[in-house]
Amino acid sequence: MGQPATVLDTIIDDLLDRTVLGGYTSLGYRLRQRSWPAAALQPMAGKVVMITGAASGLGLAAAAGFAKLGASVWLVVRSQARGEEALGALRGRGLGTGLQVGVCDLSDLGSVRRFAAGFQASGARLDVLVNNAGVLTRTRELSKNGIELTFAVNVVAPFLLTNLLLPRMISSAPARIINVASGGMYLQRLRVDDLQSERGHFDGAAAYARTKRAEVVLTELFAQRLDPASVAVHAMHPGWADTPGLRASLPGFHRLVGPLLRTAEQGADTIVWLGAAAEPAASSGRFWHDRRIRPTHVAGYAREGEADRERLWSACVELAGLSDRPLKRPWETSDGTLPSHS
Numbered sequence: 608m609g610q611p612a613t614v615l616d617t618i619i620d621d622l623l624d625r626t627v628l629g630g631y632t633s634l635g636y637r638l639r640q641r642s643w644p645a646a647a648l649q650p651m652a653g654k655v656v657m658i659t660g661a662a663s664g665l666g667l668a669a670a671a672g673f674a675k676l677g678a679s680v681w682l683v684v685r686s687q688a689r690g691e692e693a694l695g696a697l698r699g700r701g702l703g704t705g706l707q708v709g710v711c712d713l714s715d716l717g718s719v720r721r722f723a724a725g726f727q728a729s730g731a732r733l734d735v736l737v738n739n740a741g742v743l744t745r746t747r748e749l750s751k752n753g754i755e756l757t758f759a760v761n762v763v764a765p766f767l768l769t770n771l772l773l774p775r776m777i778s779s780a781p782a783r784i785i786n787v788a789s790g791g792m793y794l795q796r797l798r799v800d801d802l803q804s805e806r807g808h809f810d811g812a813a814a815y816a817r818t819k820r821a822e823v824v825l826t827e828l829f830a831q832r833l834d835p836a837s838v839a840v841h842a843m844h845p846g847w848a849d850t851p852g853l854r855a856s857l858p859g860f861h862r863l864v865g866p867l868l869r870t871a872e873q874g875a876d877t878i879v880w881l882g883a884a885a886e887p888a889a890s891s892g893r894f895w896h897d898r899r900i901r902p903t904h905v906a907g908y909a910r911e912g913e914a915d916r917e918r919l920w921s922a923c924v925e926l927a928g929l930s931d932r933p934l935k936r937p938w939e940t941s942d943g944t945l946p947s948h949s
């Protein structure tokens with residue numbers, strides 16, 4: 608690490624991306640990291656980072672990365688037991704200070720609201736929110752609120768959590784939101800007339816990829832609605848990393864790519880970089896992989912129109928139970944102004 612990026616590095620990076628297998632595996636990570644400046648990650652003492660799905664995989668690795676930089680980290684997990692396991696794992700690596708466990712089941716919007724209310728009541732600041740938790744199911748399942756589970760956990764719950772925490776982020780500005788998407792979304796188009804995959808045969812991997820497409824579109828829509836100097840919003844994809852989630856949800860793929868998979872730390876690298884480096888503060892609403900902005904579409908058929916994007920936003924407002932708030936900016940104060948972040 609540490610050699611400045613050359614034109615050759617950029618060409619190699621582009622080639623890796625086009626081959627997919629090269630770019631998404633540990634090979635791509637190892638080749639690209641050679642040109643990353645050692646000082647890119649700034650110290651984070653005094654900053655507060657919240658990570659959903661912090662009990663395992665990329666979330667746990669990102670928590671370790673932020674804790675190493677000195678940030679206080681809220682490990683948001685679905686049960687106290689999972690939180691204690693995560694705490695134990697991090698303490699075992701000498702990262703015990705500044706960690707808090709928050710219990711929030713993203714398949715239950717009541718749990719999201721309770722957690723967000725408790726966090727607001729704690730008075731803590733919030734500098735970085737990482738919406739990382741995600742699921743991929745083989746069969747069509749429903750959340751506690753009757754929403755298709757993948758769409759509920761990957762899209763609606765983070766949408767609600769983000770909206771509820773935005774006032775705190777605005778008052779802690781400059782703040783950042785990082786949404787963990789997937790390269791799988793390149794193959795899928797937003798299907799606004801069937802967001803909950805009710806039609807036809809349920810294909811779990813395709814439904815999952817559509818939720819990741821939705822996450823990227825929502826990232827752009829949040830960025831349009833927020834002052835980037837106050838809260839910058841980004842999405843990223845981690846490549847293919849060896850995590851409990853990947854092993855359980857795609858066992859055949861896990862066996863096939865096996866030794867080439869990234870470690871969880873390599874997959875989480877861009878999450879930590881997006882939260883800690885200076886460069887991501889200069890823009891908002893972008894899609895990143897391996898510390899570089901990537902296109903959001905590679906195939907024309909996957910492009911969505913503006914009307915579909917706004918329909919997605921409205922559907923999320925409705926499903927998250929935010930319809931009683933102003934539709935455009937649900938986090939505005941009652942007189943319609945954005946809270947000050949001085």
Ligand SMILES: NC(=O)c1ccc[n+]([C@@H]2O[C@H](COP(=O)([O-])OP(=O)(O)OC[C@H]3O[C@@H](n4cnc5c(N)ncnc54)[C@H](OP(=O)(O)O)[C@@H]3O)[C@@H](O)[C@H]2O)c1
Nearest residue numbers: 660663664665685712713714739740741789847848850852
């Ligand atoms: N690994 C990859 O190659 C890869 C590639 C592309 C995108 N991603 C994305 O990366 C993110 C992290 O995935 P991962 O690979 O690290 O898998 P993981 O180890 O399974 O992590 C997912 C986390 O989400 C949590 N979670 C699931 N349902 C939840 C719920 N209802 N409420 C609260 N938390 C819940 C899980 O909690 P439990 O531990 O309690 O189950 C787990 O900690 C996901 O968004 C995934 O889509 C991963």
